[in-house]
Amino acid sequence: MDKTLTQPTGRTSEPDLARPPTPLLTLLLECDRPVGGSELISLASVDSVSIGRGEARAVRVSEARGRRSVTVTIPDRRVSTSHAIIERKGGGFVVRDLGSANGTRIAGERVEASELESGDILQIGHTLFAFEDKPLLAKVPAVVGIKTKITTLSPHYAQRLAQLSRIATTAIPVLLLGESGVGKEVVARVTHELSGRPGAFVPVNCGAIPANLVESHLFGHQKGSFSGAVRDELGFVRSADGGTLFLDEIGDLPPASQAALLRVLQEGEVHPVGAARAVKVDVRVVAATHRPLDRMQEDGTFRRDLYARLSGFVVQVPPLRERLEDTGQLIGELLPRGPVRIRPEAATQMLRHDWPLNVRELAQCLSTAAALATDGVIKLEHLPPAVMDARREPSIAPPLPHRSSDAPPAALSAADQALRDELVRRLEESGYNLSAVARDMGKARQQIQRWVRRFNLKGP
Secondary structure, three states: OOOOOOOOOOOOHHHHHHHOOOEEEEEEEEEOHHHHOOOEEEOOOOEEEEEEEOOOOOOEEEEEEEEEEEEEEEEOOOOOOOOOOEEEEOOOEEEEEOOOOOOOOEEEEOEEEEEEOEEEEEEEEEEEEEEEEEOOOOOOOOOEEOOOOOOOOHHHHHHHHHHHHHOOOOOOOOOEOOOOOOOOHHHHHHHHHOOOOOOEEEEHHHHHHHHHHHHHHHHOOOOOOOOOOOOOOHHHHOOOOEEEEEEEOOOHHHHHHHHHHHHHHHEEEOEEOOOOOOOEEEEEEEEEEOOHHHHHHHOOOOOHHHHHHHOOEEEOOOHHHHHHHHHHHHHHHHHOOOOEEEEHHHHHHHHOOOOOOOOHHHHHHHHHHHOOOOOOEEOOHOOOHHHHOOOOOOOOOOOOOOOOOOOOOOOOOHHHHHHHHHHHHHHHHOOOHHHEEEEHHHOHHHHHHHHHOOOOOOOO
């Protein structure tokens, strides 16, 4: 991977959500070749995407007679030479199987033709794709590959990381916000690598230091300065002199220690416990937390002036559930080295799971599954129960359905009419909870959405 970070994110704001969504197709994962990587294809100005087997992975964009087409070839022996096509229809896209030997599936169900919903996971052979509609902050190239030290195909996140790659070479402090397990320390380490600073990268978990020893651990102490101080200690700050001090879980730092840290940032010096004078230091600070610093400033548990010093450049590291386009790539990267393959149904379940503990949870899942897969093939039964039961919510949820006053589509067969009646009954009984109906009927949530649209059930 490149030494650069790439192209922009930040927190998705209300104006961002008001932007018109951009249709995106991600080649997520070749299940028989998980290390093959992922690619993102913007469908913003694309009329069709043809998918078939080829000698090597390739994504080609062409234009003819005012139509823009994309051709995707995959070295998957279960994919037919001309397997499926995704075409623009009205304001959306429809996938059609082209008479392939192994069929085209959405959420595990074989389809001949189906309108795509945001969040749909397509299985073509043993290769998985995802279709999403997302409001984007910036223009996306036609095809995007992983070209960064940090894995992401997310346009928002990649854009912010590109800005961070420029900030990294300065002395500006960086603040990383995000849930536990999203990879904040990875971002901090890459920031240090790109900085060119000759000193060490020193990580400190502020929440793991006893409250009465925070200043001693951070700023060092002299021998005999307190009971148990049997020798001089540099402390974390001086150990990072000339390098980067990574203050993880900065929101857990006690108020008194916050004041002492503020002095270090303001004056560029530390006062070791028991020392007569302060010591000059040259330290670049990267801080991180999963705690709500905005709210903590309001209630007085985190100093506003310290926040002002730490937040020179703020990066919101997104949770994995908002990065479906990255999940396939991460699966390939986190799998233990060796000839490991994944059954498509197992990979589909991993892509549906929302990973509440983020990348850390995904890594643990893959390590355990690979250990259980004695034949080198990860199957459904190798996954944790939470992943096996997963139902991913779509990126942009459609309105909840209810019994429509409109007539149902004409000429329903008896079987379809019975299915529609059952669907309406279950929706009403569940309070129009699509996920609950999907669980009760043993179907994927996306399938319930397709039936809702097909049977002309409107949102309230």
